[in-house]
Structures are given as C-alpha cells and as structure tokens.
Amino acid sequence: MTAVSQTVDFSVEDGVGVITIDSPPVNALSSHVRDGLFEGMKAAIADDAVKSVVIICAGRTFIAGADISEFGGAQKGASLFDAQEAIENSTKPVVAAIHGTALGGGLEVALTAHFRVAIASARFGLPEVNLGLLPGAGGTQRLPRVVGAEQALHMMTSGAQIGTKEALASGLIEEVVDDLRAGAIAFAQKVVAEGRALTRIRDNDEKLKSARENASLFSDFRAKNARKFRGFDAPEANIKCIEAAVNLPFDEGIKVEREEFGKLMTGVQSAAQRYFFFAERQAQKIPDVPKDTPKRDIKSVGIIGGGTMGGGIAMNFANVGIPVTLVEVKADALERGLGIIRKNYENTAKKGRITEAQVEERMALISGTLEFSDLADKDLVIEAVFESMDLKKDIFKRLDDTLKPGAILASNTSALDLNEIASVTSRPEDVIGLHFFSPANVMRLLEVVRGDKTGKDVIATSMALGKKIGKAPVLSGVCPGFIGNRILFQRQAQAQKMIMQGPLPQDVDGALTNFGFPMGPFQMSDLAGLDIGWNKEKSNGETLRDVLCERDRRGQKTGKGYYDYDENRKPIPSDEVAEVIRDFAAKSNLPQVTLTEEEILKRLLYPMVNEAAKILQEGIAIRPSDVDVVWVYGYGWPRYWGGPCFWADVIGVDKIVAELEVLAKEEGAVWEPADLLKDLAAKGQGFKDFAAG
Ligand code: 3HC
Ligand code: NAI
Numbered sequence: 001m002t003a004v005s006q007t008v009d010f011s012v013e014d015g016v017g018v019i020t021i022d023s024p025p026v027n028a029l030s031s032h033v034r035d036g037l038f039e040g041m042k043a044a045i046a047d048d049a050v051k052s053v054v055i056i057c058a059g060r061t062f063i064a065g066a067d068i069s070e071f072g073g074a075q076k077g078a079s080l081f082d083a084q085e086a087i088e089n090s091t092k093p094v095v096a097a098i099h100g101t102a103l104g105g106g107l108e109v110a111l112t113a114h115f116r117v118a119i120a121s122a123r124f125g126l127p128e129v130n131l132g133l134l135p136g137a138g139g140t141q142r143l144p145r146v147v148g149a150e151q152a153l154h155m156m157t158s159g160a161q162i163g164t165k166e167a168l169a170s171g172l173i174e175e176v177v178d179d180l181r182a183g184a185i186a187f188a189q190k191v192v193a194e195g196r197a198l199t200r201i202r203d204n205d206e207k208l209k210s211a212r213e214n215a216s217l218f219s220d221f222r223a224k225n226a227r228k229f230r231g232f233d234a235p236e237a238n239i240k241c242i243e244a245a246v247n248l249p250f251d252e253g254i255k256v257e258r259e260e261f262g263k264l265m266t267g268v269q270s271a272a273q274r275y276f277f278f279a280e281r282q283a284q285k286i287p288d289v290p291k292d293t294p295k296r297d298i299k300s301v302g303i304i305g306g307g308t309m310g311g312g313i314a315m316n317f318a319n320v321g322i323p324v325t326l327v328e329v330k331a332d333a334l335e336r337g338l339g340i341i342r343k344n345y346e347n348t349a350k351k352g353r354i355t356e357a358q359v360e361e362r363m364a365l366i367s368g369t370l371e372f373s374d375l376a377d378k379d380l381v382i383e384a385v386f387e388s389m390d391l392k393k394d395i396f397k398r399l400d401d402t403l404k405p406g407a408i409l410a411s412n413t414s415a416l417d418l419n420e421i422a423s424v425t426s427r428p429e430d431v432i433g434l435h436f437f438s439p440a441n442v443m444r445l446l447e448v449v450r451g452d453k454t455g456k457d458v459i460a461t462s463m464a465l466g467k468k469i470g471k472a473p474v475l476s477g478v479c480p481g482f483i484g485n486r487i488l489f490q491r492q493a494q495a496q497k498m499i500m501q502g503p504l505p506q507d508v509d510g511a512l513t514n515f516g517f518p519m520g521p522f523q524m525s526d527l528a529g530l531d532i533g534w535n536k537e538k539s540n541g542e543t544l545r546d547v548l549c550e551r552d553r554r555g556q557k558t559g560k561g562y563y564d565y566d567e568n569r570k571p572i573p574s575d576e577v578a579e580v581i582r583d584f585a586a587k588s589n590l591p592q593v594t595l596t597e598e599e600i601l602k603r604l605l606y607p608m609v610n611e612a613a614k615i616l617q618e619g620i621a622i623r624p625s626d627v628d629v630v631w632v633y634g635y636g637w638p639r640y641w642g643g644p645c646f647w648a649d650v651i652g653v654d655k656i657v658a659e660l661e662v663l664a665k666e667e668g669a670v671w672e673p674a675d676l677l678k679d680l681a682a683k684g685q686g687f688k689d690f691a692a693g
Helices: 031-046 080-088 105-110 127-131 139-147 149-158 164-170 180-193 206-213 217-229 234-247 250-266 268-282 308-319 331-350 356-364 389-402 418-423 456-468 482-498 505-515 521-528 544-550 575-587 597-617 624-635 644-651 653-667 675-682
Strands: 002-005 008-013 016-021 052-057 094-098 101-103 115-118 123-125 301-304 324-327 366-369 380-383 408-411 431-436 445-449 472-476 563-565 571-573
Touching (some): 008 031, 016 031, 031 052, 052 180, 094 105, 094 180, 115 180, 127 268, 139 149, 139 206, 139 234, 139 250, 149 206, 149 217, 206 234, 217 234, 234 250, 234 268, 250 268, 308 324, 308 356, 308 366, 308 431, 324 331, 356 366, 408 418, 431 456, 445 624, 456 472, 472 482, 472 624, 482 597, 505 521, 505 571, 505 597, 521 563, 571 575, 597 624, 597 653, 624 644
Parallel strands (some): 301 380, 445 472
Antiparallel strands (some): 002 008, 431 445
C-alpha cells in the first residue's frame, strides 16, 4: 500500500489498482483527496500490472461532495476536473465502489468512472441546490444522461436522494454487491475478462431523447414548482443546466454549467445557505456539555395535554418507534386528540408518504389515558397543557410525586419562566424546556430550554433525542419567549405600531413576503384567528382587535379578518379595515409617516436584529448562528438570507446601528441599539466576529 496523498492510498490486488480514500468524517473532496485521486490514477495507469481500477472509501460513506469549508478560498493542488479527466479518459476500466451516500461532487466523481457498484444501503444525490448551488463538476450534464431529464429535474432542484433499487433500474449503478471491496474488485476483474467497452456517460444521450420531444417539459416544471422555488436563485440555474444538457452538445452544456455555477458561487444566497449548513451542525455543540456527556435512555415518553401541540409532539416519537402515552383530563378531549393524530397520519398516507400499515403501526404506539399515574414509569414526560403558570406548577408537582427517579420532566411552554416551573419540584436538575413549534409534527425547530439547574446529561439527552426525531434542536436560556418568540415580539410590536402610522396590513405583510417570509403577521393572525385570547363579554372596542372581532372579522374562519377572503382563500385588502385603522390612528399620538417598502422592512427587521444582540449579550443564545437556525426553521426566515444575524452582517451592523440611533431620537428608547450591537459597530465588526464572553 502506497500513500499517494495525505488521505489517499494506492494498492494493487490481483491486477486491480485500488485507490482508497480515508478522509473522515465524510471523505469530502478536500485538496488532498483530489490530489490523491489524481495521483492514484497516474499510478494505476503507469503500473503494467494494473488492468483495472477501483475507487473506494473508508469510513462511513463514499465521497459526500466537495469540501464546503474550502469554498471561497484559493484552490490548492489538483482540481476536481483534473481528477475527473484522469478517471474518465483512463484506458483501464475504472469502477466506483459506493457505500453510504454518494453526494454532490462525490456522485460527480462516480459519474466519470466507467462503472459503478454499490452495497444495498447506498444512496445517491446531487444536493447542491440546498447550498444555493448546482453540481459544478459535470453532474448537470451527466446525471440527465443516466436518469433522464425528468428525474434529474426532480433530484437536482430538491436535492432528493435515490436508493440502489432506483439506481440499478436507471443504470446509475451496474451491480449491487454484498461485500463492497471484494465485490468491486471482482467486478473490475470481470469487466477486464469480458473485454467490456469503456463507456463514458458523456458520450451517450439516448435518455435525453424523450425530453427533446417534450416541448413543454421545462415550462411545465417551472410553473408547477414556482411557489416552492420562490426567491431562490439555485433551482432555476439547475433547470437551465438540464435544459442545456437536453439541447446542447456535452461540452457546450458544461460551459453553461460553469457559467451558472460561477454566478451562484459568488452570490450572497449561496454564501447564506452554506453558512446555514454549518450553523445547523454547530448548534449541536454546547461548550460546557461535551460530546461524551452521558445520556439517559429514552425508551418511553408521556405527554400531558392532547391539544394542538401535544398531539403533534406525540407523532414525532411514534414516527421513530418510541411508544407514547397521552394524558388528558376528559375523555372527549382525549378522543378528539387521538382522532386528529389518526387523521394526520391518514392524510400523509393518502399523499403516498407512508403506507396504511405504517399508519396502524404508529397509532399502535400511541396510547391514551385519563390516569396521571400511567406516567409513573416513563423515561421522559412532556407537558403541553394551557399556557398558565399555576396549571403548569400544579402539573410539575404531580410529576415530581409520580415519576420514577431519573425521568426527564419537560415543558412545552412558549414563554413562561422554566426556573419557576422547576422550582416546585424536588429535582430541578431533571427539568428542561422542549419547545416545539406548530404544527409540531412538521416544523423542524426544537428550542431546548436550559433552566438554571438543568443537568448536563438532561441537556445532552434532549439535544440527541431532538436529532433522533428529525428536529433541529437549538439550546436557549430562560427569558420571556426564549430566543424565537422574544425576537418575534419585537417584530409584532412594530407591525402593530406601524399600521397606526400610515402603512396598512397589506403593506407590512407585503414587505415581509417580498423579502421571502411565507406570510406576514396580519396574514398569520387571520390564519390563527384574531379571537385567540379575545373575550366577547369583556370586549369594549378599545383595541383594533376588539373592533375587528366585534364585527365578526375573526380571521379566515369567518371569511374575513385583517383581509377579506375570496372563495379560494385569497386575501384581499379590506377598505373596512383601512377605515377602522384610520380611526384608531387619528386617536393615537403616533407620528404619521409615509414609508417605502424598504423602510417598512427596516422597521420590522432592525428591532429583531437588535433583540438578537440582546439575547446574545445576555448569554441566552450561545452564538449568532443559533439565533439564525431558530428563525429559519421556526419562523420561515428565508434560508437564502441566512437568518437575522447573517443578514445583519450583509447589511452592515454599523449601518443598522446608525439607523437605529436616528429612529431612537425620532421615536424613543425602544429603538436604542443594544450594547453589543454598538460595540460591534464601533470595532467595524459583525455578528460573525461575536465571541461569547
Ligand atoms: N464539506 C465539508 N464538511 C462536511 C461536508 C462537506 N461536503 N459534509 C459534511 N461535512 C461535515 C459536517 O460539517 C460535520 O462536521 P462536524 O462533525 O464538525 O459538525 C461532519 O462532516 C459530519 O456531518 P453530519 O453531522 O451532517 O453527518 P451525517 O452522518 O448526519 O450526514 C452527510 C452525512 C449525509 C454526508 C451530510 O453531512 C451531508 O449531507 N453533507 C453535505 C453533502 C453535500 O451537500 N454535498 C455537496 C457539496 S457541494 C459540491 O459537491 C459541489 C460540487 O458540485 C462541485
Ligand atoms: P391546546 O389548548 O390546544 O391544548 C391543551 C390541552 O391540554 C387541551 O386538550 C386540554 O384538555 C389539555 N389539558 C389541560 N389541562 C390538563 C391537565 N391537567 N391534564 C391533562 N391535560 C390537560 O393548547 P396548545 O396550543 O397545544 O398549547 C399547549 C402548550 O404548548 C402551551 O403551553 C402553549 O404555550 C405551548 N405552545 C403552543 C404553540 C401553538 O402554536 N399552539 C406553539 C408552541 C408552544
């Protein structure tokens, strides 16, 4: 065995040159891996004893793509194209031996090999779109030639992976082998023995014929996915490249790919999306809770309250095979809760995402009870009853009396003081906040709220469990609203204030949706219902909400709220609402202003950035990127803007501070910039330079 680079070895076995990449954690195409591939191919060609070549990886996966952390830096060593050319133009057959996930540049390397074999569990994908990119190493031209344009469109604009069954059917792989190394070597020998032709994917465009004959393929695809792709640059660039694959010769298509890749790579969207990839992973790292912190075993879960949140939370656990016991106070509430869970699963089955058998399997894991004592032996209990401190304290006292030692006691409270809740128990170290977002079975975010006394093992267990159930867990300290809602309160306050100053709900919502949010605060309010927490008997027209609810404008459910709605639930700006707002505005002492969309946006987003800074200076969030993960996954901040802290750095923290100071002079202390923000601005820095003190 010879080392051909820092992470790549070359050996010869029975006439087969084996290039082995061993670059943990995921064998990404760092400079030394590219060098190794290039040098390994040179060694294989130079050695007369070598009749064929196998490229294989050690560790958990085949090459998972380009090394994202190298992007933006100066290129060192062999380029990926050098390595690919050496493989594709080799006079000796090259076999890629795949396990784990062949992703991005990894799959693109495999597509330059003459043959591919894989073990049954292998998966294949071009996920660059999720990083705001497109496959930039020939993948846009080669994948459609293997799987056809339709399938390539689906895979490349969604990042979806396929398994070996589909890969085998399309010809992406030639064989499934049991033992990867031995199977790949045997396959390479067989290819030589049979004298098989060295097929290059680039030379065969048979599979593109049907796309050439389907004039509306691309326009239909664009129209069908317009909503999904809204705001993102990368999906369209991927589509353009597949169109080029269909309509142009290979080398011309590659030119289009290079040009489009270059544009994306230097743009802010991809910078934001690449930042977000690492942000999500960074959030798992908690400085004082090391990776090897012991975790508790969670084999059974109890949930108290089978309402909107409790039901959704239960589904998360059943989905990964963990049995759940749901406790309610009344039989009808329990029945309703279980009924909604079943309906949700059945709807998923109707869409073909799970089978009917899976519906039954998952329902069988969820049992309902009215007996609190049924929670006694559970490893984790999550409370999801009404947002009332008294009620929650009562429940936690009972949990303390009922649960076995070592159980974790969690609350799903959205804003209450977790320390106060924990204080009624004799075991505050076992108490933690697990703040799910609605709908809890869908939303990725999980705020893990650490009380003053929460044990490190409880934090480590909760973070790992969050990941296991498919969430993006982010650690927060205790404060009203934690990270996400505390920032939301600021935006809400400004939105409510602003409509008293001239702009209308549609102006405020429009500024946010044009920025990339799925909806604005007034659309959201109409969806949730304006009457949540509204009391008809006590309503006396004192607030805008009172008046709207009194006029039965209680949101989408009454056909009107801040907006009127047509039969397709399309919001239409309402003259009636505008008039009611004008009346209130006249009575308020607020200055009336005419604002452009940009100014509206500033008044909504700058207070959020400011609050994020306060949250960081208080140590509630560990790092700016954690705030960003919360806002992207919990509230629909557009991923291509990275999150409020990333965005603030793009705008410039100094510029934001200057504008906040102007607004503070005009409209008062609420606009006063946070100390951290002022400090960063004074040093000419941004959130990226923040180091927790
Ligand atoms: N570059 C650099 N680091 C990477 C990486 C990559 N492509 N992929 C993963 N890593 C790092 C992660 O940051 C993480 O580091 P950490 O332990 O310090 O936090 C570590 O590898 C393990 O990653 P995960 O925690 O995500 O491990 P999983 O086992 O859950 O998932 C995976 C493995 C499926 C490979 C997942 O990491 C993944 O999806 N990676 C990204 C794949 C990708 O996007 N590839 C395309 C890259 S762009 C490209 O190839 C351009 C080309 O067309 C030119
Ligand atoms: P909900 O009103 O839909 O459900 C609460 C359920 O708790 C009801 O079914 C009720 O019967 C049950 N319940 C009340 N007292 C009980 C008791 N003593 N024992 C057992 N069950 C009892 O409320 P929702 O929306 O599910 O909220 C629950 C918690 O989740 C609250 O703390 C809320 O702040 C929080 N939350 C809510 C979100 C949302 O969007 N609805 C988002 C995130 C958190």
